[in-house]
Amino acid sequence: MRRFVWLMGLASIGGLGACVSPSPAETTPSTALQAESAEKRAEREGLLVSQRVIIRFKNATTEAEARALLPELNAQLGCDLVYVRPMSAGVHLLRLSSPLDAPAFDSVLRRLSADPAVDYAEPDRLVTIHR
Amino acid sequence: MQKRSSLALAVFSALYASAYAAPVVFDMRSAAEPKIRQLIVQPARFDLAHAQSVDKASLASFSQAAGIELSHARAMSGQAQVLRLPYAMSASEAEIYAARLVASGLASYAEPDRWVRPSLEPNDPFYVSRQWHYKAIKSGFAYGDNNYGLNLPGAWDVTQGLSAVTVAVLDSGLLAHADIDSNIMDDSGQVKPGYDFISVLVTDPDSGVVYPPNDGDGRDPDPTDPGDWYAADDPVCGGGEEHPSTWHGTHVTGTVGALSNNGVGVSGVAWNVSLLPVRVLGKCGGVNSDIIDGMRWAVGMSVPGVPANAHPARVLSMSLGGEGACDKAYQAAISDVRKQGAVVVVAAGNESMDASKASPANCSGVISVAATDQQGQRAYYSNYGASVSIAAPGGDSLVDTQVYSTADGGAKAALNDNAYESKQGTSMATPHVSGVIALMLARNATLTPDQVLQKLKDTATAFPDYPGTSKDAFFKSRAPSYCLDASCSFDCTTSLCGAGIVNATAVIDALSNSTPDPFSFAAQSNVALSTLVTSNSITVSGINVPASISVSNGEYSLDCAPSGFTSSAGKVSVGQTVCVRHLSSVEPETRTDTTLTIGGVSGVFSSTTLPADRTPDAFSFSPVSDAAPDVPVTSAPVTIQGINTATPISVVNGEYSIGCGASFTAKAGEIRPSQTVCLRHTSSSASGGSASSTLTVGGVSASFVSTTRVESGGGGSMGLFGLLALLALSAARQRRWLIARISMQKTKPESAPN
Numbered sequence: 007m008r009r010f011v012w013l014m015g016l017a018s019i020g021g022l023g024a025c026v027s028p029s030p031a032e033t034t035p036s037t038a039l040q041a042e043s044a045e046k047r048a049e050r051e052g053l054l055v056s057q058r059v060i061i062r063f064k065n066a067t068t069e070a071e072a073r074a075l076l077p078e079l080n081a082q083l084g085c086d087l088v089y090v091r092p093m094s095a096g097v098h099l100l101r102l103s104s105p106l107d108a109p110a111f112d113s114v115l116r117r118l119s120a121d122p123a124v125d126y127a128e129p130d131r132l133v134t135i136h137r
Numbered sequence: 138m139q140k141r142s143s144l145a146l147a148v149f150s151a152l153y154a155s156a157y158a159a160p161v162v163f164d165m166r167s168a169a170e171p172k173i174r175q176l177i178v179q180p181a182r183f184d185l186a187h188a189q190s191v192d193k194a195s196l197a198s199f200s201q202a203a204g205i206e207l208s209h210a211r212a213m214s215g216q217a218q219v220l221r222l223p224y225a226m227s228a229s230e231a232e233i234y235a236a237r238l239v240a241s242g243l244a245s246y247a248e249p250d251r252w253v254r255p256s257l258e259p260n261d262p263f264y265v266s267r268q269w270h271y272k273a274i275k276s277g278f279a280y281g282d283n284n285y286g287l288n289l290p291g292a293w294d295v296t297q298g299l300s301a302v303t304v305a306v307l308d309s310g311l312l313a314h315a316d317i318d319s320n321i322m323d324d325s326g327q328v329k330p331g332y333d334f335i336s337v338l339v340t341d342p343d344s345g346v347v348y349p350p351n352d353g354d355g356r357d358p359d360p361t362d363p364g365d366w367y368a369a370d371d372p373v374c375g376g377g378e379e380h381p382s383t384w385h386g387t388h389v390t391g392t393v394g395a396l397s398n399n400g401v402g403v404s405g406v407a408w409n410v411s412l413l414p415v416r417v418l419g420k421c422g423g424v425n426s427d428i429i430d431g432m433r434w435a436v437g438m439s440v441p442g443v444p445a446n447a448h449p450a451r452v453l454s455m456s457l458g459g460e461g462a463c464d465k466a467y468q469a470a471i472s473d474v475r476k477q478g479a480v481v482v483v484a485a486g487n488e489s490m491d492a493s494k495a496s497p498a499n500c501s502g503v504i505s506v507a508a509t510d511q512q513g514q515r516a517y518y519s520n521y522g523a524s525v526s527i528a529a530p531g532g533d534s535l536v537d538t539q540v541y542s543t544a545d546g547g548a549k550a551a552l553n554d555n556a557y558e559s560k561q562g563t564s565m566a567t568p569h570v571s572g573v574i575a576l577m578l579a580r581n582a583t584l585t586p587d588q589v590l591q592k593l594k595d596t597a598t599a600f601p602d603y604p605g606t607s608k609d610a611f612f613k614s615r616a617p618s619y620c621l622d623a624s625c626s627f628d629c630t631t632s633l634c635g636a637g638i639v640n641a642t643a644v645i646d647a648l649s650n651s652t653p654d655p656f657s658f659a660a661q662s663n664v665a666l667s668t669l670v671t672s673n674s675i676t677v678s679g680i681n682v683p684a685s686i687s688v689s690n691g692e693y694s695l696d697c698a699p700s701g702f703t704s705s706a707g708k709v710s711v712g713q714t715v716c717v718r719h720l721s722s723v724e725p726e727t728r729t730d731t732t733l734t735i736g737g738v739s740g741v742f743s744s745t746t747l748p749a750d751r752t753p754d755a756f757s758f759s760p761v762s763d764a765a766p767d768v769p770v771t772s773a774p775v776t777i778q779g780i781n782t783a784t785p786i787s788v789v790n791g792e793y794s795i796g797c798g799a800s801f802t803a804k805a806g807e808i809r810p811s812q813t814v815c816l817r818h819t820s821s822s823a824s825g826g827s828a829s830s831t832l833t834v835g836g837v838s839a840s841f842v843s844t845t846r847v848e849s850g851g852g853g854s855m856g857l858f859g860l861l862a863l864l865a866l867s868a869a870r871q872r873r874w875l876i877a878r879i880s881m882q883k884t885k886p887e888s889a890p891n
Contacts, residue, residue: 058424058426060425060426060429060464060466062465062466062469069441091336091441091442092441092442093426093429093430093440093441093466094429094430094433094434094438094439094440094441094470095433095438095469095470095473097429097466097469099426125465126464126465126466128425128464128465128466129425129464130424130425130426131424131425131459131461131464131496132421132422132423132424132459133418133422133423133424133425133428133457133458133459133496134418134421134422134423134457134458134459135308135309135365135383135385135418135422135456135457135564
């Protein structure tokens with residue numbers, strides 16, 4: 007019955023706004039967390055989920071086509087979207103390499119969705135079993 | 138049986154013959170149905186109707202009225218008494234005694250206490266003891282005394298599923314379980330090779346645990362559930378509370394199709410269908426991107442980097458979700474799998490909130506399932522509202538019982554101890570619906586997702602209404618936080634819990650199809666006249682119950698048995714062959730149509746006879762000599778052969794008669810096959826002169842010539858000639874009759890089966 011709480015939007019990481027500048031390479035990679043407090047890590051892990059974007063481009067269904075679009079997209083947004091993997095039906099999974107807080111992430115999604123090359127861009131939401 | 142009955146009748150007759158109406162003597166030989174041993178009788182007298190027993194005097198009057206000795210068995214509900222018959226008898230015999238009781242005025246109603254054939258109840262011990270959620274509906278009683286089960290036994294009478302129908306369970310994976318399939322990785326058994334779609338989000342650098350897969354890696358072909366436990370301080374999802382592994386996927390998969398009627402453990406809803414484990418939920422949950430890929434893969438669509446699924450599913454059972462909108466990517470996946478013919482069944486969610494806020498319950502094209510309890514009310518946790526399609530048993534631990542299914546005893550890793558467990562939730566309600574849909578598809582594989590939902594809605598069990606129930610009182614006093622609103626009502630309505638509670642028996646019955654696929658017969662041409670012509674055979678398909686069969690203007694034969702042709706209506710089953718036949722027309726170039734109708738679908742068998750033949754065989758008339766002068770002379774009859782239809786006939790210098798009757802004509806006309814014709818003309822008036830007529834039938838001509846006798850004078854000889862002429866005429870007439878009779882025999886149509 008109880009649904010666990012995914013710690014999305016609780017963190018105060020990055021008061022940067024939505025990718026105002028291209029993210030530098032020194033941001034922490036998602037799979038190599040540094041030693042830190044459990045609480046801090048939970049916040050970070052929770053955020054990592056929300057940093058993933060399910061995106062469908064209007065004219066880029068293959069991985070190569072989508073990857074080719076990323077540099078220009080990143081330049082426009084001032085973000086660092088990284089290609090994760092192709093999904094079924096010509097959809098792509100991307101990840102923001104630098105963590106953003108929830109409002110900033112929502113802003114990125116909105117700006118992506120408004121891009122004429124983009125069909126839709128949505129968060130890779132977390133789902134649970136119905137306990 | 139027959140002997141004993143007769144003996145009983147005889148003894149009874151001896152005892153009561155003087156005072157009672159005659160017992161009914163029945164031939165018991167044909168009685169294959171179970172025998173009737175009792176009558177249900179409502180005495181007309183109020184005191185008797187309500188009595189706990191029936192006194193001897195009343196019983197005697199009942200026996201006298203019925204004409205058979207009745208004894209009291211017991212009082213029953215509804216102000217009725219059960220009266221025992223002296224021997225087991227056919228229903229039709231018992232009906233006569235019952236009718237006499239009503240006719241006498243002693244009983245308001247009286248009926249044989251009929252046997253009801255027990256539906257298929259599996260022998261799994263936990264089905265008997267714990268799986269109320271599958272059982273027949275018991276309704277109309279006070280709160281607490283009902284059983285709003287899925288009503289499966291009647292459906293199981295018809296189908297327990299087909300291995301060709303695959304249900305994909307998108308969940309936490311599956312454990313090999315003795316009551317499901319002991320090997321979930323191979324192609325044999327209930328469980329087909331599934332896939333683990335969970336990709337790595339993060340790895341805990343301290344423990345090395347990969348989230349959410351928890352099996353050490355990302356996507357792989359092994360959908361085995363490694364467990365989804367987490368500690369109170371889990372770095373990803375620990376919220377201060379420890380959670381043991383749920384074995385959620387194993388529980389819901391067992392509900393869809395645990396091995397059943399095997400004397401072991403639990404039953405499943407559709408135990409002969411194929412199960413496809415698609416692992417999408419791991420430690421701390423799963424993400425849309427993995428679920429979306431898993432959905433498409435489950436129905437046979439391609440997913441980059443994943444081998445194709447050899448067992449495309451027709452049902453996706455998804456006991457998962459979260460708060461939020463239905464995303465476009467998610468909706469696109471649902472639309473895609475629906476286009477493949479798959480039905481998406483999702484849980485409405487367990488937050489006791491409006492399901493419009495829960496995804497994927499709020500997506501379009503899904504069947505979203507609310508949970509009901511044993512009394513048919515909304516489970517306290519179940520989401521509700523316009524996004525809910527239908528309800529199914531999910532259990533309610535706060536007021537009654539939960540859903541029992543396959544599980545594992547391991548708190549963290551699996552013990553593989555083939556355990557069972559009670560759980561509750563819309564997660565549990567969902568696989569009930571998925572299993573019923575699998576049964577439906579086993580019955581009719583052509584159903585579309587929309588048709589499936591409509592059928593479920595049309596046949597659903599109506600929600601009960603319990604004004605001021607103890608459940609409401611319970612929640613008002615002890616669990617007000619679960620109340621929907623101030624009224625704190627857990628009554629389901631169609632605006633809260635969907636169209637009703639899924640009724641498996643009703644929906645399977647509604648799928649009975651007696652309308653076959655269209656069929657047609659090959660037309661035949663150049664068939665002989667007036668002969669029996671048999672069609673090619675057609676095979677009846679597309680029905681799943683016997684269908685009516687009838688024929689017009691001909692006969693049909695089931696299985697095309699040569700001796701089985703009949704024109705009487707009957708029944709035909711799927712897979713049977715049918716032939717029709719008819720008598721071809723007596724006319725050339727004429728079509729005969731026979732219409733066969735099966736379950737309202739008709740097919741026509743046509744045969745067309747040979748082309749017309751209007752050229753007869755050659756024919757001739759015997760000449761007549763020694764005719765009297767200037768008198769009418771008639772030829773011997775000639776039968777016209779070699780034509781098959783009415784043919785022009787004409788005469789020159791004379792008259793003809795068809796049938797050689799009294800009426801002769803000179804006008805052109807028509808003659809039919811095998812008719813006889815005679816010619817007549819006036820003999821020459823000249824001694825030794827001749828007269829000739831020419832008959833033409835269909836272009837073939839023959840002449841009839843008469844020669845007038847040579848006149849030699851002498852009155853005496855005239856008398857002799859007159860006598861001879863009379864004799865000759867008499868002989869000719871006899872011969873003509875003989876020919877006519879032979880001709881008639883020949884014109885009879887030949888009957889020979891083709």
